[in-house]
Amino acid sequence: xxxxxxxxxxxxxxxxxxxxxxxxxxxxxxxxxxxxxxxxxxxxxxxxxxxxxxxxxxxxxxxxxxxxxxxxxxxxxxxxxxxxxxxxxxxxxxxxxxxxxxxxxxxxxxxxxxxxxxxxxxxxxxxxxxxxxxxxxxxxxxxxxxxxxxxxxxxxxxxxxxxxxxxxxxxxxxxxxxxxxxxxxxxxxxxxxxxxxxxxxxxxxxxxxxxxxxxxxxxxxxxxxxxxxxxxxxxxxxxxxxxxxx
Numbered sequence: 001x002x003x004x005x006x007x008x009x010x011x012x013x014x015x016x017x018x019x020x021x022x023x024x025x026x027x028x029x030x031x032x033x034x035x036x037x038x039x040x041x042x043x044x045x046x047x048x049x050x051x052x053x054x055x056x057x058x059x060x061x062x063x064x065x066x067x068x069x070x071x072x073x074x075x076x077x078x079x080x081x082x083x084x085x086x087x088x089x090x091x092x093x094x095x096x097x098x099x100x101x102x103x104x105x106x107x108x109x110x111x112x113x114x115x116x117x118x119x120x121x122x123x124x125x126x127x128x129x130x131x132x133x134x135x136x137x138x139x140x141x142x143x144x145x146x147x148x149x150x151x152x153x154x155x156x157x158x159x160x161x162x163x164x165x166x167x168x169x170x171x172x173x174x175x176x177x178x179x180x181x182x183x184x185x186x187x188x189x190x191x192x193x194x195x196x197x198x199x200x201x202x203x204x205x206x207x208x209x210x211x212x213x214x215x216x217x218x219x220x221x222x223x224x225x226x227x228x229x230x231x232x233x234x235x236x237x238x239x240x241x242x243x244x245x246x
Contacts, residue, residue, distance in 0.1 A: 007243045019228055020154045022094040023185075026058075027227035028195065030182030032203075035219045040181055044174035047182060049206045051088075056198035058187045061088025062180035064167060065159060073139040074126050080162035086169060092185040100134045100149030108166045116145040117164035120153040140165070183227060196222045 021027060030050070032039050047062045054060060063085040071078050083089075087108040096102060097117060106112045116138050118127075127133050137144045140163070151164065169175075186195055199222030207217040 003246050004243070007246050020156065024228060025226070026186045026188075027092065028184050028186060028192065028224045029227050030060075030184060030199070031223045031225050033221050033223045038223065039178070041178040042180055042182065043176050043178050044169045044180060045176055046206055047086075047180055048169065048171060048174050049209075050182070050199075050202055053202050053205055054184075054198060056187060056190045056195040057092075057184040059088050059092035060182065060184040061086040061090070061092050062167065062169075062182045063089050063157075064179060065181055067165075069140045069163065069165070070142075071138060071140055071163075072142070073137075080122070081160055083157060083159075083161040083164045084167045085164060086167045089183060090164075092183050094185070095152065095155055097149030098152045099131060100147075102149060103166045108168060110168050110170045112166070112168065114140075114143055114145040115148045115166065116140060117149045117151055118147060119151050119155065119162055119164070122162040123150045138163075184224075192224055192226065196224050199224060 019027065029040070030042070032042065042062075044062075047060075050057070051060055063083060067082040067084040068079050069082045071080055087103060087105065090096070090102055098120070100117075102117070103115060107115050118133070118138075123129060123133065133147050133150070136147050138147055139145070145165075184195075186192075190198075203217065203220055203222065206212060207214045207220075
C-alpha cells in the first residue's frame, strides 16, 4: 500500500497534473518538421505571421531559451538565467503574478520602459520576501529595471530561471534568425488536428509572401505538440508500467 501510494503520487504529479496552469490540456508547443527533421525553433517573422493569421489559438507567444543576464547592485555581480518572453507567453499559460502585475503592451514594445518580474525563489533569496519590493529598481545588464511583480511560488517552465523580462519584437523589422520557441493556448473546442491544419494554412501564407519560396513549402509541415508531452517526455510509459507492476 505504501509503495503504491508513493508511486501514484509521482504519477499524479508527472503524468496526470504535470503543469501548474489552468486548463493545461489546451496548451501546445509550436513545432515544425522540415525535411523530416523536427524543428522547435522559428523566427520572429514566422511568429508574427502566426499572430496575424491564426484561427485556432486563443493566445500565442514565443520565448528565447538560454538567455542570461548580469544583475548588479545586490552585492556581488551575479549572472542569472532569464525567461525572456513575449506578451503572449504568460497569457497563454494563464499565469499572473502573486504580487504586483504583469507586463503591459507598452513594456513589450521596442523602446518601452524597462521592467522586470521576479520568481518567488529569487525574491525570497535576494530580497527576503519583502512585499514592499514593487517600484524598486533592479540593475539588469547595466540598465535599471523597475520591479513590477513577483511570480507564484509554483510557477515553472521548461527551464530554470530567476527573473522574467519582456521579449521585444519589432513588427517593422522582425528578425529572421531561428531562435524562438513558441507556446500557444488552443481556443475552446479546437482539437490538435484542427490546430495543425490551421498552422499548415499559416505556413502557406508565409511561403506565398513577397520574397517567399513556395517551392520549399513541401518540405515543411506543422507538428504541434501538447505542452504536457513536452514536459513528461519518455517518462510516461515507464511510470505507468511501474505503477501497474507495484
